[in-house]
Amino acid sequence: MKKYFLILTLCAFTINSFAEELLSFDEVSLGVGESKDHIHIYRLGGKNNFESIWFKSDYGRLSGYYEASIHYWEKGNDQIYGVAFSPVFVYYLGGMSDTFQPYVEAGIGVAYISKTKINGRNMATHFQFEDRIGLGIKTGSYDFNARYMHYSNAGIEKPNNGIDIIMFTLAYKF
Numbered sequence: 762m763k764k765y766f767l768i769l770t771l772c773a774f775t776i777n778s779f780a781e782e783l784l785s786f787d788e789v790s791l792g793v794g795e796s797k798d799h800i801h802i803y804r805l806g807g808k809n810n811f812e813s814i815w816f817k818s819d820y821g822r823l824s825g826y827y828e829a830s831i832h833y834w835e836k837g838n839d840q841i842y843g844v845a846f847s848p849v850f851v852y853y854l855g856g857m858s859d860t861f862q863p864y865v866e867a868g869i870g871v872a873y874i875s876k877t878k879i880n881g882r883n884m885a886t887h888f889q890f891e892d893r894i895g896l897g898i899k900t901g902s903y904d905f906n907a908r909y910m911h912y913s914n915a916g917i918e919k920p921n922n923g924i925d926i927i928m929f930t931l932a933y934k935f
């Protein structure tokens with residue numbers, strides 16, 4: 762029980778620290794994905810890009826965004842609803858004024874899912890970590906992305922039957 766309290770306290774502190782960014786989205790994203798056992802995932806996200814840029818050069822720069830999302834998983838009659846929050850680091854290739862800006866991204870966040878079982882898979886806890894790594898390209902106000910996502914409870918409770926997802930996302934910057 763202590764470990765759940767510690768994790769929830771850490772999550773609440775982290776989300777509270779970034780509450781201002783969470784309430785001022787500058788992008789909205791829609792995503793669809795599927796696991797290897799054909800669980801379908803749909804996501805709606807609000808993103809707020811970091812104002813900071815690190816390691817800026819002629820070849821690229823490091824920045825990122827915070828994303829708050831809601832998601833829906835379904836397989837047959839099994840359904841899960843969830844919410845997530847993730848800080849994501851992005852390395853953009855090329856200059857800031859380039860028309861097409863390819864990038865790679867990676868992040869680890871937290872998620873809460875409504876049920877712990879889907880399609881015979883036991884996720885064990887409602888609390889999950891949301892890991893991602895992806896590739897994308899920004900052009901104008903649009904951002905196209907393909908990413909690998911993984912949800913699991915990191916062994917907090919057994920069984921820890923995580924889920925791996927290939928996700929495609931389209932985002933629009935206001």
